[in-house]
Amino acid sequence: MTDQAVDTSGTAAGSAAGWATGEFFGRQRELKALRADIERAGLDTISGRKAPRARVLLIAGRPGSGRTALAGSLAASLADTYPDGALRARLTTPGGERVPTERTARALLDDLGIAAPPGAGEDELSEMVRDALSVRRALLLLDDAVDAEQVDPLLPDNSDCLVIATSQGPLTGIPDVRPCSIGGLESGAAVELLARFAGAVRVTVDPTAAAALAEECGGQPAALVLVGGWLTARPKSSVADVTKQLHDMPFDSAQPTGSRPLARSFRFVYESLPQTAARILRLLALAPAGLADAHTASALAGCSVSAAQSTLDDFAGLGLLRRDGVLYEVPGCLAPLLRALMEDRDRPAEVQLARARMLERTVRQLQSCRATTEPDGSAARKKMAGLPRALRFPNAFTAAEWLRIRQDALLASARIAVEDGELDTLARRLVAALVRALAAHRGTEAAAPELYGLHRLVLAVAERCSLHREQAAALLNLADLDAQTGRTQDALVRYRAALDAGRAAADPYATARAMESVGGAHQDLGDWPRGADWYGRALAQRLARGEHADAARLYGRLGTVHTYAGRYGDALRDWRAAASGHRRLGDLAGYARALSEVARVQEYAGRPEESMRTCQEAVEWARQAGEVRLRAALQLRLADTLDRLGDPAAARLHRSAAETLLEEEGSTCEIRSSSARD
Structure with a gap:
């Protein structure tokens, strides 16, 4: 690998291939010393113990000294020694703030191809990183560490791994760290x-x-x-x-x-730059995550996209920016100098206006990005057609690539906008547009980790501005993700908070949704009485508002809880009420499913003949509704019941009928005959 000896590192985890920026000059003595340190015995080896953790090499130097380039050159020269690859993470933002370990660990897991649960904390994520590296022979480059507390949680418990860290000073607290201090080039x-x-x-x-x-x-x-x-x-x-x-x-x-x-x-x-170019350069201190493109520079400076593109190319030629594909990165060593210039030369009102223009441009791009997933002729497509050509995407694939490449910068932009607190309206629009774009292009499940962080940002703005309705929505979204990842107690706390916010906003939807979710959390925790109580409260509100479809569904949830609790009489009453509600609504499929649950409860209650009759009725309604899979499942349940009643011949007929239905449906899914309670 070749690399300029310049500290122009990135902002997120990435592969070793991303470190190359040009030619590498000098530092042969330092490279030789670092390689020798790898081979040298550590303190544990000298004492006769097996090294419990990966060896840490420290390259210490000021920003601009080439410490990142030296680390990258060393990592490239060791590529064959670590067959499981190399990972990289920067531990300081271009603005000089510490990157939370949670964010670093999540980026590393993403590079490892490991799905991290949304909302997981720092300890859980860092443990996942260590576990993943414990069975690999890999190299980890941790760039621009502030102190040992950032490095220590990520150190693999595996002596076959190597960690190369860069920092301004020593990493006191990490045992047996090998420092290499660098200054200027020879x-x-x-x-x-x-x-x-x-x-x-x-x-x-x-x-x-x-x-x-x-x-x-x-x-x-x-x-x-x-x-x-x-x-x-x-x-x-x-x-x-x-x-x-x-x-x-x-x-x-x-x-x-x-x-x-x-x-x-x-x-x-x-000082050699023209006045307009100098102003654009200063305002690049506002670029989120230190990353910019022509649109970012154009919005910040209020100039045309073509003029901004030409200026960015000039900056890259002067070494003021580093080009990485379609993006330009402000070198970490120059970011503080740019910010100091901006604060000295530009009035606060002008800076705020530039930030607002950048956020507004980003919102419009995100809206256009999402619109590409909508069908032709939709309102979103028509709105996109009215945007300037530079803000439109030709197709969904191009939009998805734009979103993927800029995701880190977009997430950083949302965080900065919310933390700033001066442009809350724009911040809310930006977060909302980013949530919709990620969900549209990646799906809510795949984008869940990013969506969790964005919902937390929405909650922060809503709490600051006393926006109770948005607060309730954010809490419900966060609680749903908590519940999906098994953090049911956390979800329950958030559902209760969402209920309070919904009541404060006088929002009946949020209130009913929160009450039902509280009941669901208690159900997941096995607290059947509380689950039934909260479902009952939500049901009362739905009935009072004449929301019959939701009421039918809640009757079913009540029936489920009563079934789990062994209160079969209450369960039968609620499931029959659910069936009646679906039938009044003309929902034949819902009616058939509710009848199937009535049959299940009757079977649990020791009334197999009644269960068979109800099940046969459900089969007929499922046929009328065109629910082939439901009919097949009911036929299998009938077969199980007949087996228990001592009629295997009839049971075989029903199983044969179920198999025929599935063959006609062309289903590749298997429905197993079982009498276990679900």
């Missing part, structure tokens, strides 16, 4: 890097000036790339001229000593 490698941009001729004709320029940049790869990019854009400028101009620029005394060469080189390049 003079020869620094000049070689300059020649890569400025051209060999300009460096060869004045090697003294090139060495002096490398010294002015402190040998820092990021600073050298910036100055080299500037030289590339100005082929008539000499290396000596640039060296003199850079030397004459004062250092920023507010910066730490080790960061001053990079800050000065950045300021040198920035």
Whole structure:
């Protein structure tokens, strides 16, 4: 693998192939030392114990020192040693905030192809990562760690794995960590890097000036790339001229000593930009997850998409951005400098307006993305047709790819918008549009982990703005996902909170839905009396509002709870009420299913003859409703009942009838004959 010695790492977990950005210069001594550290015996080995965890190599250096590139080059050189692959995660956002371990672990699990349960906590997810790596020989690169607390939960309990971590300082608390501190490049490698941009001729004709320029940049790869990019854009400028101009620029005394060469080189390049381009560059500090495209830059600056695209290409040529496919990434070492410039040069109102334009553009793109899944002639399609051509997608596949590539940035945009708290209306629209787009293209089950986080964002905004109806909806969605993943107690707490919010909003739908869900949670916990009580409350509200279809369904849920509790008389009453409700509504299939449940309860109650008669009636109604699979299931139940009554010949006839029905249906699913209570 080749790689520039520049700290331009990404923001999420990714494969080793994604680390390559160009050529790798110098650092041979450090690479040799790191490889030697891998072979050297650890403290556990010396003491005669088997190493309980993966070995950790630490590359310590300032942002811009090339620590990420060095880690990537080392990882690439070890690819054959770790056949189960390499994983990467960045532990700090471009804005300098710690990435929660929960998010890092979820990204790593996604790269491993392991489905993480939505709403799972940090401990559960990090344990899943360790378990997955415990049976693999893999390499894990943890980039830009703030401290040992970010690294320790992710360390594999497997000495066959290797962890390479990058950080500004030591990772105190992790035993037997192998540190490698790096500074600037050696003079020869620094000049070689300059020649890569400025051209060999300009460096060869004045090697003294090139060495002096490398010294002015402190040998820092990021600073050298910036100055080299500037030289590339100005082929008539000499290396000596640039060296003199850079030397004459004062250092920023507010910066730490080790960061001053990079800050000065950045300021040198920035001040050479036209005013409009300089403003676009400053506003890229607002790009979510440090990722931008032409639409992002266009919305931030209020310029055309084509002008924004051209400007982004120029920035990439200058080393101010790193291009990754259709996206441009703000290097992590430059993000703080951009933010400081924006806060100094742009008024808060202008920054807020730029952020609002970016969010509005994103909302419209998400709406257009979702509309591609709608049928032709639908309202969403008509609305999409009215959008500018640049915001429309030609087909659903293109829209899905756009959503996949930008998912990390879109999720970051939603988080930032909610945390900011200044544009709550836009934040709510953005989250809602993202939820709909993910559900439409990926399905609610596949996108459940992302949807869980988005529902939490909706809840945060709703609570802050006292929007009780949205609060109830978010709580119900979160509780449903909790219940689906087995966290029934958590779901119960959220359902009760949703009930309170629904009552505060005077929302009868949310109130009834919450009461029914509370009953369902108690049912899942085996608390039949409370389950029946809450179903009864929800039923009373449905009956009072004349919602007969929902009332019929709730009668059935009450019948189920009573059946589980062994109260067969109450169960028969409720299932008959459910059957009556479905019949009044003209729902023949629902009526047949309710009768089948009446027959089941009669069988449990020790009344097989009544069960047979009811079951035969249900078969006839299922036939009229065209429910072939239900008819087959009922025929099998009749066969089981006849077996218990001592009539195997009749039982065989019913089983034969069930098989014939399924053959005619062409079903590949198997319905087993069983008398177990379900």
